[in-house]
Amino acid sequence: MSENPDELYREVILDHYRSPRGRHKLNHVDVDNEGSNPSCGDEVEIQVAIEGDIVKELSVSCVGCAISVASGSMLYEVIKGKSITDVKKIARIVKALLKGEEYDATGVDLGDLDVLEGVQKFPVRIKCALLSWVTLIEALESVEEQREVKNITTE
Numbered sequence: 205m206s207e208n209p210d211e212l213y214r215e216v217i218l219d220h221y222r223s224p225r226g227r228h229k230l231n232h233v234d235v236d237n238e239g240s241n242p243s244c245g246d247e248v249e250i251q252v253a254i255e256g257d258i259v260k261e262l263s264v265s266c267v268g269c270a271i272s273v274a275s276g277s278m279l280y281e282v283i284k285g286k287s288i289t290d291v292k293k294i295a296r297i298v299k300a301l302l303k304g305e306e307y308d309a310t311g312v313d314l315g316d317l318d319v320l321e322g323v324q325k326f327p328v329r330i331k332c333a334l335l336s337w338v339t340l341i342e343a344l345e346s347v348e349e350q351r352e353v354k355n356i357t358t359e
């Protein structure tokens with residue numbers, strides 16, 4: 205941790221904002237979803253390729269403020285290769301750290317995500333930071349629903 209958390213927060217956010225990771229479009233897409241945050245004008249498009257229960261590859265294209273773009277870029281770095289269960293756990297942690305609530309990150313590599321705690325100081329930006337996460341979770345839940353329907357109809 206840097207001695208000055210504000211400085212670290214700014215540096216990491218700006219780095220992800222200037223060169224967001226994971227913007228490449230996927231050749232094979234199992235599910236995609238779009239989300240927007242009208243209060244700020246942020247928009248995101250997420251593509252996911254799933255193998256079994258693993259998010260094998262994903263693409264995050266976010267256009268908007270620095271926090272929304274940076275959060276989407278961090279999401280890409282942390283989520284790629286994770287199981288759907290872990291993705292949901294990490295999304296809950298992100299929500300908690302944005303809101304200043306307690307969370308248990310045992311066994312979870314949060315990457316740069318812990319700097320998002322700095323967003324607590326700017327409550328109007330919490331929705332910006334959550335946009336990519338909410339959009340991704342919606343996409344994964346739709347995959348799980350489709351699988352359930354399949355299970356019921358093939359029983």
Ligand code: ZN
Nearest residue numbers: 244246269332
């Ligand atoms: Zn925003």
